[in-house]
Amino acid sequence: MNxxxxxxxxxxxxxxxxxxxxxxxxxxxxxxKLFFQHFQDTSFVAEKDGLIIGFLVGFVSxxxxxxxxxxFIGTHPDCRKDGVAKNLYQMFFKKARExxxxxxxxxxxxxxxxxxxxxxxxxxxxEEATGEVDGVPVTVNYDGIGQDRVLFVKELR
Numbered sequence: 001m002n003x004x005x006x007x008x009x010x011x012x013x014x015x016x017x018x019x020x021x022x023x024x025x026x027x028x029x030x031x032x033k034l035f036f037q038h039f040q041d042t043s044f045v046a047e048k049d050g051l052i053i054g055f056l057v058g059f060v061s062x063x064x065x066x067x068x069x070x071x072f073i074g075t076h077p078d079c080r081k082d083g084v085a086k087n088l089y090q091m092f093f094k095k096a097r098e099x100x101x102x103x104x105x106x107x108x109x110x111x112x113x114x115x116x117x118x119x120x121x122x123x124x125x126x127e128e129a130t131g132e133v134d135g136v137p138v139t140v141n142y143d144g145i146g147q148d149r150v151l152f153v154k155e156l157r
Contacts, residue, residue, distance in 0.1 A: 001084065003091055006043040006055065011036040013052050014045075014074075021074050031057065031072050042068070042099075044091050046084050052076075054084035058092050060099050068096035068156075070106040080114075089122060097156050104156060107149045110136040116150055124152035 014036075015028045035043065039059045046054035058070040070092060075084045096104060106124070108115040110133040120126075129137030133148055142149035 001053070001082075001087065002047045003044055003087055004047070005040050006036050006045050006057065007040065008033070008036045010045055010052065010055070014055055017052075017076070018074060021077060035059075035071060042092065042095050044088050046075075046088055048079070053079045054088055056085075056088040056092055058096075058104075060096065060101060066100060066102045068092070068099070068101040068104045070104060073106075085118060086122065093156055102156055104154045106152045107142065108152070110134060110138050110148055110150055119152050122154070124154040127151040127153050 011033045015031060018027050018031060019025065035057045039057060042059050043057045044055065045052050054075040055073070056070060057072040058068060061067040061069055070089075073085055073088060075082075093104065104124075106119065108119065110116075113136075116126075116136065126137050127139070129139055129151075131138050131140040131148060136150060138148040139151050140148050142151065
């Protein structure tokens with residue numbers, strides 16, 4: 001596996017598979033090309049045999065410069081449990097530390113139980129919630145009315 005910074009040219013290959021990687025959920029609209037243009041230094045792709053098997057799109061907050069944020073992370077379904085996402089996160093944590101960040105934040109949907117379990121294993125904590133969905137603590141209406149989300153935070157050491 002080779003991990004490198006994203007390139008603008010990675011945009012089409014990633015959005016071509018993203019809905020499939022999320023089990024048919026429509027996710028492509030959540031990842032505009034601007035992330036591949038403006039956040040290359042803090043975003044990564046993992047490749048195997050020349051094919052993208054994972055990606056992480058993240059950035060440092062302009063409002064809170066000691067906070068890094070992961071906007072999207074995905075792994076090819078056949079490569080899950082192979083350490084791809086963990087490797088991508090480790091690269092992001094290293095870059096975030098270099099940029100002076102003390103905390104990493106990310107968000108997922110309460111229906112994405114795989115993501116919740118993964119982030120918990122990676123040492124993320126679920127932030128204080130304002131509600132619950134199927135036993136999962138959520139922040140109600142975080143991404144709009146009826147769009148509850150699980151908010152994660154991890155301190156960098």
